[in-house]
Amino acid sequence: MTTPPRLEVQHLIRAFDGLRVVDDVSFTVAAGEVACLLGPSGCGKSTTLRIVAGVDMQDSGSIFVDGRLICDTVFRIPPERRAIGLMFQDFALFPHLPVSENVAFGLPGGFATNRARVGELLERVQMSNHVDSYPHELSGGEQQRVALARALAPKPRVLLMDEPFSGLDERLRDGIRDDTLALLKEERTAVLLVTHEPDEAMRMADQILLMRAGRIVQQGAPYNLYNAPVDRRAAAFFSDINVLTGQVRGALTDTPFGQFLTPGIPEGHAVEIVIRPQHLKIDFHRAGQGPAPTAENGTAALARVTRARYLGSESLVEFATEMGDIALTASVPGVFLPPAGTPMWLMLRRDRVFVFPKI
Numbered sequence: 262m263t264t265p266p267r268l269e270v271q272h273l274i275r276a277f278d279g280l281r282v283v284d285d286v287s288f289t290v291a292a293g294e295v296a297c298l299l300g301p302s303g304c305g306k307s308t309t310l311r312i313v314a315g316v317d318m319q320d321s322g323s324i325f326v327d328g329r330l331i332c333d334t335v336f337r338i339p340p341e342r343r344a345i346g347l348m349f350q351d352f353a354l355f356p357h358l359p360v361s362e363n364v365a366f367g368l369p370g371g372f373a374t375n376r377a378r379v380g381e382l383l384e385r386v387q388m389s390n391h392v393d394s395y396p397h398e399l400s401g402g403e404q405q406r407v408a409l410a411r412a413l414a415p416k417p418r419v420l421l422m423d424e425p426f427s428g429l430d431e432r433l434r435d436g437i438r439d440d441t442l443a444l445l446k447e448e449r450t451a452v453l454l455v456t457h458e459p460d461e462a463m464r465m466a467d468q469i470l471l472m473r474a475g476r477i478v479q480q481g482a483p484y485n486l487y488n489a490p491v492d493r494r495a496a497a498f499f500s501d502i503n504v505l506t507g508q509v510r511g512a513l514t515d516t517p518f519g520q521f522l523t524p525g526i527p528e529g530h531a532v533e534i535v536i537r538p539q540h541l542k543i544d545f546h547r548a549g550q551g552p553a554p555t556a557e558n559g560t561a562a563l564a565r566v567t568r569a570r571y572l573g574s575e576s577l578v579e580f581a582t583e584m585g586d587i588a589l590t591a592s593v594p595g596v597f598l599p600p601a602g603t604p605m606w607l608m609l610r611r612d613r614v615f616v617f618p619k620i
């Protein structure tokens with residue numbers, strides 16, 4: 262018999278005032294896996310999480326933990342008996358309790374009878390030196406580490422995290438995220454994490470569930486979402502994009518960069534050709550000559566620099582094609598600041614181009 266997923270959500274629907282904010286959402290999370298619900302503000306991420314936590318009720322759909330039904334529209338296990346831990350942005354530590362008692366809060370018998378488990382977790386989150394400190398004596402990052410230890414103390418099968426790192430400054434965040442991830446993997450907890458930040462999802466997730474208007478529009482490994490987005494908006498969620506427009510003629514579309522296949526898009530339909538700035542290739546203008554077309558990069562098109570900016574680890578160079586009608590941005594590692602007006606040849610890495618029907 263195959264092992265059931267640690268968390269399984271089936272056909273969840275939740276409407277407010279007749280409007281579905283969670284619209285037929287289904288997914289599974291395995292033990293030791295981190296799944297990120299990712300999407301813009303208001304797309305239904307937190308509502309989905311709240312229903313799994315048991316603090317909101319779905320209109321229809323079922324939730325299972327390790328194959329056991331914990332909630333549908335007629336049956337409901339109360340939140341505290343679901344073996345589900347919570348770590349929310351505003352889920353503050355208890356100010357009147359020291360770190361030790363905060364971590365032991367969900368354990369029968371408190372700190373006195375759970376010294377070993379509390380000690381082990383505090384060591385794992387590098388807070389062993391703060392057992393007797395009170396929350397107000399800790400920095401934001403330290404409080405976050407204690408909150409993680411508290412959430413994991415009762416060994417939940419599933420941990421729900423809602424924007425747990427958003428209160429931390431950026432440099433602190435990376436370290437805490439990585440430490441958190443390592444601990445979650447060690448504990449084999451299934452994690453459902455809500456975030457609106459693509460970088461956070463890429464960094465944390467084994468599986469991204471990309472949501473839009475209550476629906477999951479794409480799910481899969483971060484690599485797949487980045488490199489095979491389902492549509493223009495999914496592509497644009499992970500980075501800036503360049504968009505060329507065209508029209509289908511004989512299963513192809515013409516652009517200044519050569520022809521592109523338009524599989525499955527009807528004849529005459531408008532298409533959008535999408536490419537990320539780092540996949541635009543630049544070549545120098547040598548006495549009017551451009552690079553010869555290649556299978557990898559297609560045809561080069563002449564363009565002029567309109568603006569160049571240095572951002573630290575990369576430079577962003579903006580171009581207008583020779584006809585002046587297409588604006589494109591290239592990202593170049595390091596310092597590359599050609600003056601405005603410089604002519605250059607641009608090519609698109611053909612294996613990194615996405616062709617979508619224009620909606």
Ligand SMILES: Nc1ncnc2c1ncn2[C@@H]1O[C@H](COP(=O)(O)OP(=O)(O)OP(=O)(O)O)[C@@H](O)[C@H]1O
Pocket residue numbers: 277282300301302303304305306307308309457
């Ligand atoms: N109790 C409620 N009553 C009415 N509308 C609600 C309620 N809870 C959520 N909504 C609405 O449902 C939609 C989805 O909200 P939700 O909090 O799930 O979005 P989200 O994707 O988590 O957004 P954010 O990232 O801003 O938290 C929003 O339009 C919100 O206003």
